[in-house]
Amino acid sequence: MEIFNNKKDLKSCLLEHKTNKKTIGFVPTMGALHQGHLSLIEKAKKKNDIVVVSIFVNPTQFDNVEDLKKYPKTLESDIKLLESISCDILFSPSVEEIYSENIASEKFNFDGLEHQMEGKFRDGHFDGVGTIVKTLFEIVTPNTAYFGQKDFQQLQIIKKMVKKNHLDVKIKGCPIFREEDGLAMSSRNTRLTKEHREIAPFIYKTLKKVKKKFGTKSVVEINKWLEKKFKKQGLLELEYFTIADEKTLETAEKKEANKQYRAFIAVFAGEVRLIDNIQLKN
Incomplete structure (x- = not known):
C-alpha cells in the first residue's frame, strides 16, 4: 500500500493510473476504522482497478470542540487494517495540507436537506461535510465514491452537492454494517x-x-x-x-x-x- 500525506504526490500517482485507463474507487473516512469501513473498501475493490482511502478528521464538521478532541485517532492500527485487505493507496493529510491557514467551511445550499434532523442539532455541520468531501473529490478525482447509509442524510447531501457542482463522480450508498447484536458500527x-x-x-x-x-x-x-x-x-x-x-x-x-x-x-x-x-x- 502506498501512503501519501500531500496532495501533489497523490495527484501525480493517480494521474499515472488514469493515463493507463485505471478506474479509481474512493472511500473517505475519519479513521478509527472498523468492519463497516472495510465493507465499503471491499465493495470499491470489486468495481475498481485502484482503491484510495482517505483518513482525515475534519475540524470544520464538528460543532462541539470537545467531540473533536475526543474523536478516536488510531492511524497505526488503521494502516495495518488497510494493508490486511490490500488497499492500494492511503491519503492521510494534515489539517494544514487541506486547509492551509484558513480552517473554515464553504457555504452550501443543499436545497433544504441541510435543515432537517442533524442540521437542527449540529450547526454548520453539513457545510463542513460539503467542504471536505468536495475538496477530497477535487484531489482524488475518483470514478466512484462509497459511503455508508448509517449517515443517510449525509449521503443525500453529498449526492446533492455533486449534482449542483457538476462533479464527475458517481456516489454509491452502501448498507449499514452492524455488530452481531444489531448496533450500527461506528x-x-x-x-x-x-x-x-x-x-x-x-x-x-x-x-x-x-x-x-x-x-x-x-x-x-x-x-x-x-x-x-x-x-x-x-x-x-x-x-x-x-x-x-x-x-x-x-x-x-x-x-x-x-x-x-x-x-x-x-x-x-x-x-x-x-x-x-x-x-x-x-
Whole structure:
C-alpha cells in the first residue's frame, strides 16, 4: 500500500493510473476504522482497478470542540487494517495540507436537506461535510465514491452537492454494517462505557419494531410509542426520532402512497452520540 500525506504526490500517482485507463474507487473516512469501513473498501475493490482511502478528521464538521478532541485517532492500527485487505493507496493529510491557514467551511445550499434532523442539532455541520468531501473529490478525482447509509442524510447531501457542482463522480450508498447484536458500527462505539454498550442494541431493536408498526399504525402513534419506550428504558437519552421522506428528508406528518420513508434516530449513550436509521415499507 502506498501512503501519501500531500496532495501533489497523490495527484501525480493517480494521474499515472488514469493515463493507463485505471478506474479509481474512493472511500473517505475519519479513521478509527472498523468492519463497516472495510465493507465499503471491499465493495470499491470489486468495481475498481485502484482503491484510495482517505483518513482525515475534519475540524470544520464538528460543532462541539470537545467531540473533536475526543474523536478516536488510531492511524497505526488503521494502516495495518488497510494493508490486511490490500488497499492500494492511503491519503492521510494534515489539517494544514487541506486547509492551509484558513480552517473554515464553504457555504452550501443543499436545497433544504441541510435543515432537517442533524442540521437542527449540529450547526454548520453539513457545510463542513460539503467542504471536505468536495475538496477530497477535487484531489482524488475518483470514478466512484462509497459511503455508508448509517449517515443517510449525509449521503443525500453529498449526492446533492455533486449534482449542483457538476462533479464527475458517481456516489454509491452502501448498507449499514452492524455488530452481531444489531448496533450500527461506528468509530464512536469504542467510547461507550460497558453499561452503555450493553444497552445500545436497544436502538436498532426499537427501529425494527417501528418498521413492523409502520404497516398498520399512523406516524403520530409510532412517535408517541417510541418516546414512551425510551422514557421507560432510562439509560439512553433520545435526542430526536423522525419518520421522513427519503428524498426530501422532510418529517412526515402522515403516510402518502407514492413516497418512500425512512425512520431516523439520534440518541445519547452517556456522552456518546449515536445515530441510526431504517427504511420503511408503506
